[in-house]
Amino acid sequence: MKTVAELQAIKxxxxxxxxxxxxxxxxxxxxGCTSSKSMNIIKALNEKIAENKLExxxxxxxxxxxxxxxxxxxxxxxxxxxxYHSVKVEDVNDIIQQHVxxxxxxxxxxxxxxxxxxxxxxxxxxxxMRKQKRVALRNCGVINPENIEEYIARDGYxxxxxxxxxxxxxxxxxxxLKSGLRGRGGAGFPTGRKWQFAKASVSDVKYVCCNAxxxxxxxxxxxxxxxxxxxxxxxxxxxxxxxxxxxxxxVYIRAEYPIAVQRLQKAIDDARANGLLGENIFGSNFSFxxxxxxxxxxxxxxxxxxxxxxxxxxxGEPRPRPPFPAVKGxxxxxTILNNVETYANVPAIIRNxxxxxxxxxxxxxxxxxxxxxxxxxxxxxxxxxxMGTTLREIVYEIGGGIPNGKKFKSAQTxxxxxxxIPAHLxxxxxxxxxxxxxxxxxxxxxxxxxxxxxxxxxIAKFFLEFTVDESCGKxxxxxxxxxRLLELLTKVTNGTATMxxxxxxxxxxxxxxxxxxxxxxxxAPNPVLSTLRYFRDxxxxxxxxxxxxxxxxxxxxxxxxxKDTCIGCGLCQRKCPADAIERTDYVAPGHKLASMRINVExxxxxxxxxxxxxxxxxxxxx
Amino acid sequence: xxxxxxxxxxxxxxxxxxLRAVLxxxxxxxxxxxxxxxxxxxxYGYLPKEVQVIIAEELGVSLAEVYGIATFYAQFALYPKGQxxxxxxxxxxCYVKGSxxxxxxxSKQLNIANGEVTPDKRFSLDATRCIGCCxxxxxxxxxxxxxxxxxxxxxxxxxxxxxx
Numbered sequence: 083m084k085t086v087a088e089l090q091a092i093k094x095x096x097x098x099x100x101x102x103x104x105x106x107x108x109x110x111x112x113x114g115c116t117s118s119k120s121m122n123i124i125k126a127l128n129e130k131i132a133e134n135k136l137e138x139x140x141x142x143x144x145x146x147x148x149x150x151x152x153x154x155x156x157x158x159x160x161x162x163x164x165x166y167h168s169v170k171v172e173d174v175n176d177i178i179q180q181h182v183x184x185x186x187x188x189x190x191x192x193x194x195x196x197x198x199x200x201x202x203x204x205x206x207x208x209x210x211m212r213k214q215k216r217v218a219l220r221n222c223g224v225i226n227p228e229n230i231e232e233y234i235a236r237d238g239y240x241x242x243x244x245x246x247x248x249x250x251x252x253x254x255x256x257x258x259l260k261s262g263l264r265g266r267g268g269a270g271f272p273t274g275r276k277w278q279f280a281k282a283s284v285s286d287v288k289y290v291c292c293n294a295x296x297x298x299x300x301x302x303x304x305x306x307x308x309x310x311x312x313x314x315x316x317x318x319x320x321x322x323x324x325x326x327x328x329x330x331x332x333v334y335i336r337a338e339y340p341i342a343v344q345r346l347q348k349a350i351d352d353a354r355a356n357g358l359l360g361e362n363i364f365g366s367n368f369s370f371x372x373x374x375x376x377x378x379x380x381x382x383x384x385x386x387x388x389x390x391x392x393x394x395x396x397x398g399e400p401r402p403r404p405p406f407p408a409v410k411g412x413x414x415x416x417t418i419l420n421n422v423e424t425y426a427n428v429p430a431i432i433r434n435x436x437x438x439x440x441x442x443x444x445x446x447x448x449x450x451x452x453x454x455x456x457x458x459x460x461x462x463x464x465x466x467x468x469m470g471t472t473l474r475e476i477v478y479e480i481g482g483g484i485p486n487g488k489k490f491k492s493a494q495t496x497x498x499x500x501x502x503i504p505a506h507l508x509x510x511x512x513x514x515x516x517x518x519x520x521x522x523x524x525x526x527x528x529x530x531x532x533x534x535x536x537x538x539x540x541i542a543k544f545f546l547e548f549t550v551d552e553s554c555g556k557x558x559x560x561x562x563x564x565x566r567l568l569e570l571l572t573k574v575t576n577g578t579a580t581m582x583x584x585x586x587x588x589x590x591x592x593x594x595x596x597x598x599x600x601x602x603x604x605x606a607p608n609p610v611l612s613t614l615r616y617f618r619d620x621x622x623x624x625x626x627x628x629x630x631x632x633x634x635x636x637x638x639x640x641x642x643x644x645k646d647t648c649i650g651c652g653l654c655q656r657k658c659p660a661d662a663i664e665r666t667d668y669v670a671p672g673h674k675l676a677s678m679r680i681n682v683e684x685x686x687x688x689x690x691x692x693x694x695x696x697x698x699x700x701x702x703x704x
Numbered sequence: 705x706x707x708x709x710x711x712x713x714x715x716x717x718x719x720x721x722x723l724r725a726v727l728x729x730x731x732x733x734x735x736x737x738x739x740x741x742x743x744x745x746x747x748y749g750y751l752p753k754e755v756q757v758i759i760a761e762e763l764g765v766s767l768a769e770v771y772g773i774a775t776f777y778a779q780f781a782l783y784p785k786g787q788x789x790x791x792x793x794x795x796x797x798c799y800v801k802g803s804x805x806x807x808x809x810x811s812k813q814l815n816i817a818n819g820e821v822t823p824d825k826r827f828s829l830d831a832t833r834c835i836g837c838c839x840x841x842x843x844x845x846x847x848x849x850x851x852x853x854x855x856x857x858x859x860x861x862x863x864x865x866x867x868x
Contacts, residue, residue: 398776
């Protein structure tokens with residue numbers, strides 16, 4: 083593309099995306115919905131449209147993630163904006179005949195609010211969406227990610243055009259500084275400052291990198307942006323390159339995200355074909371090329387120096403800083419690295435101005451944050467809220483609360499580097515600094531909700547097993563310290579730990595934090611520390627009373643048969659794989675057969691008996 | 705992982721030809737070693753020693769370096785996978801919804817541990833990191849088929865589909 087006029091021409095030609103006079107049926111093509119066969123729905127829709135000769139009146143569009151993954155596959159129909167959930171291939175006929183042809187919504191596919199029991203017609207009117215503000219996700223679930231013209235129609239590449247033609251690199255950096263944008267990958271370093279350092283470094287070659295190695299278990303924000311709006315990342319990386327004086331970029335993306343990889347590759351190819359990547363972009367002196375590098379499943383590669391080592395084709399081990407990547411990064415050259423969500427905010431900041439962005443959020447955390455809401459919550463999915471939204475709003479209003487009437491126990495943020503927020507802090511406004519203050523961290527945005535059935539010691543152990551497994555082994559505190567910490571934690575869950583072991587664990591945590599080389603080790607003990615801080619009574623119960631209050635830790639639970647409820651049918655005895663159930667000679671009043679009992683010596687605690695006794699409910703965990 | 709060290713290498717000349725073509729393209733690309741290994745794994749399904757030797761020779765690096773990378777990253781497999789690759793997500797969202805029990809049940813039914821393959825090479829079992837469909841948690845996959853919102857009780861029925 084040589085001129086801005088060409089860009090405007092594409093935008094004008096494309097016009098309004100969902101103009102009147104035509105039905106647009108948007109079907110989610112994100113990983114969650116494709117796993118529930120949304121591609122078959124697209125196929126069936128197109129067949130029905132052809133059958134009814136509606137090609138000129140109805141268009142089916144595959145989009146990125148709408149966010150409400152729990153209710154997938156999701157279909158939204160414009161111009162009405164009607165939102166259908168849990169759609170199956172069998173529903174396609176009614177969608178075409180009833181909705182499109184007869185103009186009557188298909189009631190049974192509408193969303194019903196959990197609290198009011200009322201059907202909601204539009205996605206934007208659901209409680210899930212009402213409190214959200216979409217900046218990074220503004221195009222997700224709106225455009226077809228594989229169509230560059232749809233991105234351009236939504237003001238795509240306008241920011242790049244403005245930067246290249248009207249702004250100096252210093253003005254771009256100044257805009258980023260003023261906006262207050264901080265890194266969305268976890269640490270929250272001001273993005274503008276990072277760019278400033280890299281610009282100040284003198285070198286013939288500089289690199290711009292994007293961290294799309296989303297490794298936190300339970301986090302899928304970046305994947306959804308790449309699947310739903312890949313061009314926004316390309317545009318932002320080009321802007322960053324212009325600002326620091328770079329011509330080459332790399333996106334380091336997980337190989338486990340095949341759909342994201344394929345769509346990003348197509349977007350890069352399309353951008354290049356349209357002259358938005360390559361030589362002399364918009365007729366300027368600025369040239370920029372972009373390549374994908376696939377990660378290979380190593381969590382430590384989310385750390386910036388490790389990621390760059392991995393792009394160089396080596397074992398992804400981190401190295402000490404300084405020198406910081408802005409001075410000496412990829413292939414020894416000045417490099418900036420931002421994560422996907424950070425980049426997704428950049429074009430909007432350039433277009434709308436830094437003041438607009440800074441008007442959202444809290445004093446030190448500006449803008450919005452995307453969270454992947456998961457675990458024991460009704461509305462699992464992707465949400466974007468202004469910084470400063472409270473956990474209560476996210477869990478109970480947007481998330482729809484905890485299923486099955488269970489009680490909220492804790493929310494885990496920051497993945498293996500973060501901590502567990504207890505129920506009494508649920509009204510904390512969420513931003514970078516508040517989360518650090520309560521012993522957790524923002525992390526990349528995974529937010530896992532836990533209820534009374536989750537054991538906090540077990541959760542801490544789960545995360546530590548993860549970090550022990552993923553520790554690269556380069557530095558001793560992380561490699562050996564975390565291993566020892568896990569052994570102590572295992573003693574707790576086995577019921578063999580002493581109170582001294584808890585003190586020892588705490589000491590070891592601080593030692594690991596202070597002495598590890600990179601972010602992985604420095605934050606690995608956080609899940610242990612935060613659960614010790616807020617759920618110490620659970621640790622004490624495991625150690626002193628030899629009890630797991632949530633009935634999770636196998637060594638500490640026992641199965642018991644209530645002798646007066648048991649009808650003596652013997653079903654449990656037949657299901658028991660360990661021959662641990664025997665008949666007593668006690669016949670309960672009103673029963674014909676003698677009741678059963680469990681021999682704890684033989685019991686392997688598999689729970690088969692309790693499952694077998696679901697009707698009578700004479701067996702319980704204690 | 706230990707069981708299968710004796711499965712013989714059965715690469716074909718066509719595969720080797722494909723591999724050498726890939727390597728000649730990546731020879732002079734900076735940081736080309738990892739992409740080379742990823743593509744080699746696409747060709748063979750795993751990275752046996754015989755393949756690692758070819759990569760090392762063609763790209764002019766030591767075998768130790770290739771092996772070091774192969775064992776560092778979870779994606780690289782040193783042993784072949786089964787005809788049906790069974791994987792259970794042990795990401796946080798799935799874990800708090802009981803995917804650990806699903807994994808144990810699969811391991812029991814297939815009688816293999818994490819990373820192993822059944823003697824008839826029909827099934828292999830892997831615990832994976834978050835695959836990103838947390839809305840369907842807990843999730844297991846068999847090849848490209850995703851099974852969501854399942855319990856340990858569903859495992860036998862799902863496996864039966866692949867045992868015929």
